[in-house]
Each structure stands twice: as C-alpha cells, then as structure tokens.
Amino acid sequence: MPSEVNNSEYLLEAKALGKQFPGADSVISVLDGVDFALRPGESVSIRGESGSGKSTLLNVLSGLERADSGQLFWEGKDVTKYSLSKLAAARTRFMGFVFQAYYLAPELNALENVLLGARIAGRVDASVRERAEALLIRVGLKERIRHSSTKLSGGERQRVAVARAMINDPVTGIS
Ligand SMILES: Nc1ncnc2c1ncn2[C@@H]1O[C@H](COP(=O)(O)OP(=O)(O)OP(=O)(O)O)[C@@H](O)[C@H]1O
Numbered sequence: 001m002p003s004e005v006n007n008s009e010y011l012l013e014a015k016a017l018g019k020q021f022p023g024a025d026s027v028i029s030v031l032d033g034v035d036f037a038l039r040p041g042e043s044v045s046i047r048g049e050s051g052s053g054k055s056t057l058l059n060v061l062s063g064l065e066r067a068d069s070g071q072l073f074w075e076g077k078d079v080t081k082y083s084l085s086k087l088a089a090a091r092t093r094f095m096g097f098v099f100q101a102y103y104l105a106p107e108l109n110a111l112e113n114v115l116l117g118a119r120i121a122g123r124v125d126a127s128v129r130e131r132a133e134a135l136l137i138r139v140g141l142k143e144r145i146r147h148s149s150t151k152l153s154g155g156e157r158q159r160v161a162v163a164r165a166m167i168n169d170p171v172t173g174i175s
Pocket residue numbers: 021022023028030048049050051052053054055056057100
C-alpha cells in the first residue's frame with residue numbers, strides 16, 4: 001500500500017510514473033515507469049529526442065497533467081490523489097513553469113503577463129507590481145516592460161515567461 005507522506009529529503013519525487021495517450025491505431029506509451037527525484041537547490045536538465053516525452057514528463061511532475069500510474073510527491077506530500085482544485089492551488093504556491101510554447105496572453109503587455117501569474121494566485125498589490133518590474137529587469141527586459149507580448153521576439157517571450165514563473169516565489173511551501 002503506497003504511503004501518503006514520505007519523509008525523504010527530496011523537494012520533488014516521482015515513482016514509477018506511467019502515462020499513455022490514445023494514438024490513431026494504438027495506445028502510445030510515453031512514460032513507462034519513470035523514477036525522478038530532485039533535492040532543494042539542485043538543477044537538472046532532461047535530454048531526449050523530439051517526441052520522447054520530455055514535455056509530458058514536466059507536465060506530469062508539475063501536476064498540469066495526471067499520470068495514469070505511479071506516485072508524485074511535492075515536499076514529501078503525495079499529491080497523486082489530490083483533487084484537481086487542490087492540486088491547482090498547491091501548484092500556484094509550489095511551482096513556476098515556463099512552457100515550450102510560452103502561452104503569453106496576446107492582448108496583454110509583458111508586465112501584465114507577469115502579473116497574470118500573481119493574479120491567478122490572488123496576490124496582486126503594489127509590492128507584486130514592483131516585483132514584476134524587477135523580475136523583467138532581471139531577465140534583461142527593462143526597455144520592454146510595457147511592450148505588447150505579440151511584438152516581442154521569441155527569446156524575449158521566453159524571458160517574460162521565466163519572470164511569470166518566478167512571480168509567486170515558488171517553493172515557499174505548499175502546506
Ligand atoms: N495529448 C496528446 N495526445 C496524444 N499524443 C500525445 C499527446 N501529447 C503528446 N503526445 C505524443 O507523446 C509523445 C511525447 O510528446 P512530448 O510532447 O512529451 O515530447 P517531447 O519530448 O517534449 O518532444 P519535443 O522535443 O519535440 O518537444 C509524442 O510522440 C507526442 O506525439
């Protein structure tokens with residue numbers, strides 16, 4: 001019987017993750033028994049051929065998609081059985097995510113896109129606004145703070161997405 005809480009030193013841990021997608025003729029097994037663990041302060045890169053399952057793995061580790069099997073722990077808590085709403089609430093506190101396709105809101109400027117991350121977590125005030133501007137400056141976008149997101153270059157969009165991922169100061173605790 002899998003335990004609800006493990007007392008490991010890992011910030012994030014996954015055990016035996018499995019994920020399949022329905023294909024045109026057969027089921028595509030993308031993740032097949034993936035174990036993964038990350039300690040606080042550790043940096044990890046994941047390499048693999050196009051289509052090998054990197055984005056799927058990140059989506060599952062961050063709770064954007066559910067695994068079909070296996071267990072996922074955030075700060076030792078088994079989030080596998082969390083309801084979607086509980087998982088979403090935990091994710092806004094625990095996780096910052098930069099998507100492969102950015103997913104910036106086209107009608108918003110760079111600053112408003114960064115603030116969107118805070119708005120979703122219900123945290124917009126003057127200090128958050130200052131923090132958003134500081135993050136944009138930190139990623140080298142001082143001259144583009146109010147630039148339309150549709151007129152940013154690809155790398156600039158990616159950097160706005162990085163600032164948005166950091167706005168809620170992720171990993172300050174999910175409990
Ligand atoms: N929602 C889905 N439905 C069906 N198949 C999917 C779905 N999402 C991903 N796949 C398939 O699963 C496999 C893994 O996709 P994934 O996006 O995780 O790959 P990736 O390693 O991130 O690739 P890339 O380097 O090209 O971004 C691919 O073969 C893809 O076609």
